[in-house]
Amino acid sequence: MSTLTPIDPLLKIYSDTESIRLSSGTPLADRVVTDIFAYTEKLAKQVVLREDTVQCSWKDKIDKIVISRVFGYPLMLLLLGTVFWLTIAGANVPSEMIASVLFAFQDVLTQWFQLAQAPAWLHGVLVLGMYRTLAWVTAVMLPPMAIFFPLFTILEDLGYLPRVAFNLDNMFKKAHACGKQCLTMCMGFGCNAAGIVSARIIDSPRERLIAILTNNFVPCNGRFPTLIAITSIFMTSALAFSQSLLAAGMITLLVLLGVAVTFAVSWTLSKTILKGEPSSLVLELPPYRRPKFGAVFYRSLIDRTIFVLRRALVVAAPAGGLTWILANVYIGDVSVIAYIASVLDPLAKAIGLDGFILMAFILGLPANEIVIPILLMSYLATGQLTEFGSLFELKKVLLANGWTWLTAFNTMLFALLHWPCATTLLSMYKETGSKRWTFMGFIIPTALAFTVCFIIAQTAYLLGLA
Amino acid sequence: MTILPVPLSTLQPGEKSKVIQLDVKGLLRRRILDLGIVPGTVLTCIGKAPAGDPIAYLVRDTVIALRSEDASLIYIDSAAR
Amino acid sequence: MELKIGDRSNALKDHGRVMREHFGIRTTGEQYVIALAGNPNVGKSTVFNALTGLHQHTGNWPGKTVDNAQGTYTYRNKSFLLVDLPGTYSLLAHSVEEEIARDFICFGHPDATIVVLDATSLERNLNLALQVMEISSKVIVCVNLIDEARKKKLSINFIELQKELGVPIVPTAARNGEGLQELQNAVYTMAVEKKKTRPKQVVYSEEVERAICTLLPKLEKLDLARVVNPKWLALRLLDSDISFIETIGRYAATQNQKIVAMPQQGSKITL
Ligand SMILES: Nc1nc2c(ncn2[C@@H]2O[C@H](COP(=O)(O)OP(=O)(O)OP(=O)(O)O)[C@@H](O)[C@H]2O)c(=O)[nH]1
Ligand SMILES: [Mg+2]
Numbered sequence: 091m092s093t094l095t096p097i098d099p100l101l102k103i104y105s106d107t108e109s110i111r112l113s114s115g116t117p118l119a120d121r122v123v124t125d126i127f128a129y130t131e132k133l134a135k136q137v138v139l140r141e142d143t144v145q146c147s148w149k150d151k152i153d154k155i156v157i158s159r160v161f162g163y164p165l166m167l168l169l170l171g172t173v174f175w176l177t178i179a180g181a182n183v184p185s186e187m188i189a190s191v192l193f194a195f196q197d198v199l200t201q202w203f204q205l206a207q208a209p210a211w212l213h214g215v216l217v218l219g220m221y222r223t224l225a226w227v228t229a230v231m232l233p234p235m236a237i238f239f240p241l242f243t244i245l246e247d248l249g250y251l252p253r254v255a256f257n258l259d260n261m262f263k264k265a266h267a268c269g270k271q272c273l274t275m276c277m278g279f280g281c282n283a284a285g286i287v288s289a290r291i292i293d294s295p296r297e298r299l300i301a302i303l304t305n306n307f308v309p310c311n312g313r314f315p316t317l318i319a320i321t322s323i324f325m326t327s328a329l330a331f332s333q334s335l336l337a338a339g340m341i342t343l344l345v346l347l348g349v350a351v352t353f354a355v356s357w358t359l360s361k362t363i364l365k366g367e368p369s370s371l372v373l374e375l376p377p378y379r380r381p382k383f384g385a386v387f388y389r390s391l392i393d394r395t396i397f398v399l400r401r402a403l404v405v406a407a408p409a410g411g412l413t414w415i416l417a418n419v420y421i422g423d424v425s426v427i428a429y430i431a432s433v434l435d436p437l438a439k440a441i442g443l444d445g446f447i448l449m450a451f452i453l454g455l456p457a458n459e460i461v462i463p464i465l466l467m468s469y470l471a472t473g474q475l476t477e478f479g480s481l482f483e484l485k486k487v488l489l490a491n492g493w494t495w496l497t498a499f500n501t502m503l504f505a506l507l508h509w510p511c512a513t514t515l516l517s518m519y520k521e522t523g524s525k526r527w528t529f530m531g532f533i534i535p536t537a538l539a540f541t542v543c544f545i546i547a548q549t550a551y552l553l554g555l556a
Numbered sequence: 557m558t559i560l561p562v563p564l565s566t567l568q569p570g571e572k573s574k575v576i577q578l579d580v581k582g583l584l585r586r587r588i589l590d591l592g593i594v595p596g597t598v599l600t601c602i603g604k605a606p607a608g609d610p611i612a613y614l615v616r617d618t619v620i621a622l623r624s625e626d627a628s629l630i631y632i633d634s635a636a637r
Numbered sequence: 638m639e640l641k642i643g644d645r646s647n648a649l650k651d652h653g654r655v656m657r658e659h660f661g662i663r664t665t666g667e668q669y670v671i672a673l674a675g676n677p678n679v680g681k682s683t684v685f686n687a688l689t690g691l692h693q694h695t696g697n698w699p700g701k702t703v704d705n706a707q708g709t710y711t712y713r714n715k716s717f718l719l720v721d722l723p724g725t726y727s728l729l730a731h732s733v734e735e736e737i738a739r740d741f742i743c744f745g746h747p748d749a750t751i752v753v754l755d756a757t758s759l760e761r762n763l764n765l766a767l768q769v770m771e772i773s774s775k776v777i778v779c780v781n782l783i784d785e786a787r788k789k790k791l792s793i794n795f796i797e798l799q800k801e802l803g804v805p806i807v808p809t810a811a812r813n814g815e816g817l818q819e820l821q822n823a824v825y826t827m828a829v830e831k832k833k834t835r836p837k838q839v840v841y842s843e844e845v846e847r848a849i850c851t852l853l854p855k856l857e858k859l860d861l862a863r864v865v866n867p868k869w870l871a872l873r874l875l876d877s878d879i880s881f882i883e884t885i886g887r888y889a890a891t892q893n894q895k896i897v898a899m900p901q902q903g904s905k906i907t908l
Contacts (some may be wrong), residue, residue: 100886107874119876123589125841130763137798141790162606249697260607290734291700370584370626374699375619590727617758
């Protein structure tokens with residue numbers, strides 16, 4: 091019906107050309123490429139002079155190890171674990187320092203407000219709500235991210251990431267997906283939205299969609315510090331060497347779990363709504379290049395700091411203000427927040443959390459960074475503990491609100507698996523152009539998070555472990 | 557001398573040979589051509605991933621990884637190894 | 638279920654609007670648009686950052702950049718708008734990000750296209766350069782990573798390369814800032830002074846050239862010469878990529894009054 095369009099003349103010539111395209115033994119398109127390469131080969135011979143070296147540089151030797159049968163996987167694990175360990179061990183002291191400076195300034199602010207005889211609600215919204223959240227986000231998020239990303243960027247600049255994709259491709263193939271998905275997952279560490287956009291490098295639309303739908307199982311910049319914070323405070327009170335190792339091991343396991351879930355979901359999608367055979371992989375492995383350490387470190391440090399601070403300002407601070415209001419507006423004798431939490435509580439308890447935690451996750455939809463601050467603020471506003479000076483008092487606050495190992499564990503699991511943040515959903519929509527797929531990107535992790543946490547909680551309850 | 561075409565996937569790490577023919581179809585064929593893998597191109601097998609697949613090849617001073625079932629659709633000269 | 642990626646079927650009148658709406662490129666009146674093309678991972682974003690002072694992400698793996706990025710710099714009192722493109726191995730795209738690069742190179746009509754090559758694998762990289770040179774004569778070849786080439790003990794005869802290719806060649810090591818002055822100079826000469834080049838055209842084997850000859854008269858009737866190089870179009874007709882032919886038709890329609898109407902959004906073109 092719609093066959094008559096004005097660009098038809100061109101298409102008509104195209105279809106007339108069919109006979110020419112197929113006339114000779116080798117397709118003409120192949121000849122075109124072959125001819126070009128015949129010329130470039132000749133040209134390169136003519137202009138490039140090679141000093142004849144029987145090459146076996148350090149780069150080749152390194153690749154022998156990086157992709158070797160024996161060392162390939164262990165090396166990946168070791169590097170991952172080391173990066174996490176450096177992050178956890180290194181973030182601790184600066185976190186404390188930032189926290190003490192920022193919270194000291196909060197007291198100063200409070201004094202100013204008192205001097206100016208500002209109304210209590212204004213002080214509440216601006217200082218206890220917005221400023222305090224900003225301070226928490228900065229203290230908890232910034233140091234680990236400012237350590238993790240420079241390290242990660244060094245690996246990236248070295249040329250290690252494509253090797254990881256190369257090593258893992260076989261598993262992706264078994265999940266009927268593409269090895270390049272691994273690269274999109276690496277980008278997901280920075281931000282899931284960026285990870286989703288980077289899925290453009292995957293040729294097959296089906297495999298691309300799989301990469302988009304599963305990117306959320308990599309803990310992003312906003313969730314990763316949450317995991318670190320909970321791990322650290324529940325592993326230890328003051329981080330000693332062995333305990334930071336333990337915490338790093340825990341984080342590594344969690345990330346591996348995310349990877350395992352990615353494989354499982356990819357596989358399931360390939361067998362159900364995104365049926366299809368694995369297509370192909372063509373991946374270039376660039377030569378190792380020596381990173382410019384100074385420049386890389388400096389650049390990614392600045393980049394991350396700006397990223398974290400901007401998010402803290404744009405999303406976390408307003409959310410903090412809002413949460414303070416919700417915590418201080420009363421219906422009868424319960425605050426709005428306590429009311430919402432009590433409604434959510436039965437459901438939350440069934441999956442090993444509590445109403446406040448679930449509510450914090452729900453309110454955290456705009457950005458995952460704010461989950462922990464919202465949670466703390468709701469606890470502080472409703473519990474007995476109202477002030478809070480250092481990060482290690484975090485543990486006290488949590489314990490005072492009935493946290494057990496199960497609460498901690500399931501909160502981490504839920505953080506790892508639950509729905510993507512709003513920005514991520516938006517890029518999902520932009521990249522797929524489909525509301526349906528965006529909804530799938532929301533519902534799959536959500537269902538998974540509830541199911542997994544439910545099973546673990548119920549098992550623990552049954553066995554009397556928690 | 558007779559040329560005996562064998563699949564590229566049989567090339568072992570360290571070995572080197574010349575492409576004779578491509579049986580790859582569709583988009584993958586284009587991609588492979590664009591990377592300069594055309595009849596006559598010399599390929600060196602550099603190594604395999606820990607699971608034995610994919611396989612990395614040196615092509616025109618660059619390293620390209622292919623899955624073995626795709627590599628098995630590229631035929632090389634067995635005599636030139 | 639299909640992934641619908643963008644929509645390129647708006648009828649557009651002038652070039653500025655094509656730039657804006659198709660590529661998200663905004664130029665101010667007196668700005669020269671310069672495209673940065675090249676294989677993945679050859680240092681396009683590094684060149685971009687060095688010239689514009691911006692901080693596009695770079696990384697040692699193919700596929701780091703997946704969208705157009707733009708930035709400006711001033712050289713000898715002229716303003717240049719530099720467009721960093723995703724890497725692509727050839728102008729026959731396979732994935733979304735390569736399509737973005739291809740469409741800009743083919744239809745964006747920049748005032749100059751810098752094709753960045755990896756000095757350590759010229760043989761592979763020249764493929765794209767030659768393809769771009771079939772479309773446009775406003776090409777500058779930037780041979781980047783010469784520091785890596787030096788490490789590998791390769792020496793390249795740039796004078797001879799320039800003579801062969803017929804376009805300006807600029808060796809650079811963008812990460813260390815080497816050769817950028819010369820690059821800016823070459824861009825200036827091409828974009829502002831409109832210095833002519835004589836880009837090398839690949840001579841294909843006899844049957845290909847014969848096929849081109851039979852196609853050319855038919856294509857001339859369509860009067861597309863102002864929009865695309867007819868010989869290049871003939872070559873694309875020899876590929877079995879109908880979706881690209883459709884894209885060419887659509888872009889041609891946005892720029893050529895002879896072909897006015899457009900297929901409606903989403904309508905299938907059946908033969
Ligand atoms: N030694 C050296 N390394 C360089 C040079 N230019 C870029 N690099 C490095 O090469 C890698 C790739 O650079 P990018 O600028 O990201 O490359 P690109 O062409 O934009 O890559 P895509 O966006 O993936 O197409 C980075 O790790 C850079 O640091 C150079 O002149 N010398
Ligand atoms: Mg780039």
